Amino acid sequence: MISRSTHLSNVVGQPNVRFLQSYLRLPNRPSRCFLLEGEPGVGKSHSAQCLAADLGCVDDFTGLSVIPASELTIDACRQLFDVHLRHSLLFGGDWKVVVIEELDGVASKAVERFLKVALERLPDRCTVIATSNSCYGIDKALLERFRILSYSCGGPFQESCQDRLAALWVERFGDRDMPSGWRFWGVRDKERFSMRVALARLEEHAELCAME
Known part of the structure; x- marks a missing residue:
């Protein structure tokens, strides 16, 4: 099986990864939201997994939750932001990461409204990473909650x-x-x-x- 590195330092070809690396180096790292935007196959999901791993989150038990935006309901949002991010972990460290795949696939305005509030009120030691093929069609106020990092696809x-x-x-x-x-x-x-x-x-x- 061909394996890929699970560390940001080995993600290739995407200059904006340096912003994620600088985030890791912050001595008093704040909770933060990132949106990785670009064509399919350019490393967005891989970068999200690497950032999570570098923060010590590799699965449900160590603080990582991954969900497609199309599967986000109000109940799922409450489970993520009101339960998962606010409860202590049994294993691993004390950092928590939520990865939302394909943010442009959010299914309802109610979920958009929930996210806009939840992302403004993240507890300490939390990172939310969203991915999207394009920012087009995503609610402008929701986009403002994220630091948007564009990923290139050629050259x-x-x-x-x-x-x-x-x-x-x-x-x-x-x-x-x-x-x-x-x-x-x-x-x-x-x-x-x-x-x-x-x-x-x-x-x-x-x-x-x-x-x-």
């Missing part, structure tokens, strides 16, 4: 990802030649590259090589 991002793919291949197979055409893994068009797709292709070829 330097693609080059950095391809360097990482090559390094992962060497880590797994040493000096064995990579399959021909590997630089096209993850290329969606002239301007877009998906690391998620590229990693899936890498995994497919790794499995084939393991069977030889």
